[in-house]
Amino acid sequence: MPFLEVNGLTKAIGTSFRLEPIDLVQAAGQRLAIAGATGSGKSTLLKLIAGLAQPDAGTVHLESARVLGADEKLLPGHPRIAYLSQHYELRHHYRVEELLEYANKLPYREALWIYDVCRITHLLQRKEHELSGGEKQRVATARLLIQQPALLLLDEPFSNLDRAHKTVMQQVLHDIGSELGITCLLVTHDPLDSLSWAEEILVLQEGRRVQQAAPQLLYRQPANEYVAGLFGPYNLFSPGLADAFAGTMALPASGRKALLRPEHLRLAPVSEPGARGIIQRLRYFGAHWEADVLVGNATLTVHCAQEQWRTGDEVSVVPQPDTLWFL
Numbered sequence: 034m035p036f037l038e039v040n041g042l043t044k045a046i047g048t049s050f051r052l053e054p055i056d057l058v059q060a061a062g063q064r065l066a067i068a069g070a071t072g073s074g075k076s077t078l079l080k081l082i083a084g085l086a087q088p089d090a091g092t093v094h095l096e097s098a099r100v101l102g103a104d105e106k107l108l109p110g111h112p113r114i115a116y117l118s119q120h121y122e123l124r125h126h127y128r129v130e131e132l133l134e135y136a137n138k139l140p141y142r143e144a145l146w147i148y149d150v151c152r153i154t155h156l157l158q159r160k161e162h163e164l165s166g167g168e169k170q171r172v173a174t175a176r177l178l179i180q181q182p183a184l185l186l187l188d189e190p191f192s193n194l195d196r197a198h199k200t201v202m203q204q205v206l207h208d209i210g211s212e213l214g215i216t217c218l219l220v221t222h223d224p225l226d227s228l229s230w231a232e233e234i235l236v237l238q239e240g241r242r243v244q245q246a247a248p249q250l251l252y253r254q255p256a257n258e259y260v261a262g263l264f265g266p267y268n269l270f271s272p273g274l275a276d277a278f279a280g281t282m283a284l285p286a287s288g289r290k291a292l293l294r295p296e297h298l299r300l301a302p303v304s305e306p307g308a309r310g311i312i313q314r315l316r317y318f319g320a321h322w323e324a325d326v327l328v329g330n331a332t333l334t335v336h337c338a339q340e341q342w343r344t345g346d347e348v349s350v351v352p353q354p355d356t357l358w359f360l
């Protein structure tokens with residue numbers, strides 16, 4: 034049996050939301066993320082996996098043993114599953130070391146290793162109110178890890194973090210898996226935050242599983258527009274425009290809509306074959322520029338590497354080979 038196995042997990046909340054039967058399998062050590070828009074059911078699914086809510090139907094097994102639902106136990110939860118909520122709490126006025134000692138089941142040297150992995154060793158003497166939000170989150174994570182879980186579930190670990198703290202948390206999560214051997218499963222409304230971490234991402238839309246795949250595949254070959262939008266900007270071509278582009282790439286016409294990311298298009302002089310258009314707007318994003326180009330009655334967004342273009346320029350929009358994705 035796999036490390037974590039979810040079968041037909043279902044839950045209705047009120048009359049307006051229902052988590053449709055969800056199946057999922059996670060191997061030990063596999064870095065898995067669940068992504069979806071606000072209200073798509075991510076937290077509901079995570080709590081069901083943790084045994085903190087009661088499913089209407091379906092089962093969760095961890096290491097071959099069934100995880101009981103919240104109504105089947107006096108104290109909801111599972112000793113081998115740690116759950117880091119978005120609303121974790123640390124006791125006020127205590128030093129970090131005291132907060133951790135209280136929960137620690139490990140010899141001090143082993144605990145110190147976990148504090149290193151969580152990048153909090155330098156914070157041990159600080160009091161709770163002297164920590165930033167990102168530091169508090171890493172202390173809360175360490176407090177869970179010293180209780181020796183096999184599976185760490187994290188609800189939106191990157192929300193409300195600035196870029197620097199987000200990067201540290203991404204490194205911490207990576208090391209929790211690779212150095213401590215603890216399997217992590219996280220949920221996020223912004224899958225871009227976990228692209229570099231996750232080996233696989235399951236996407237939820239209105240309580241349904243719409244796609245599960247490696248991040249590269251989800252990014253380039255999304256199942257629908259909703260998945261495409263979760264992973265950043267995209268151009269949606271009408272069937273007519275898609276077929277025109279397909280022609281420039283020596284692909285057969287399909288009569289279907291197609292999707293292309295802005296970086297899969299480039300601007301070229303009109304002498305190059307492509308779709309003829311006029312630059313309407315240029316935006317600067319540090320590492321690249323982005324141009325809005327009017328092609329027929331569609332506005333395409335195109336990455337451009339240099340500052341060589343001006344608003345009003347007539348250009349050819351050229352797709353990169355093998356990037357057109359038909360929906």
Ligand SMILES: Nc1ncnc2c1ncn2[C@@H]1O[C@H](COP(=O)(O)OP(=O)(O)OP(=O)(O)O)[C@@H](O)[C@H]1O
Nearest residue numbers: 046047050069070071072073074075076077078222
């Ligand atoms: N206690 C509750 N009472 C009523 N409705 C709820 C409750 N908890 C969740 N819901 C509803 O269930 C749906 C799924 O909620 P859930 O928190 O699982 O979504 P989510 O994808 O985690 O969203 P977010 O990213 O905003 O946390 C939402 O429509 C939400 O409004």
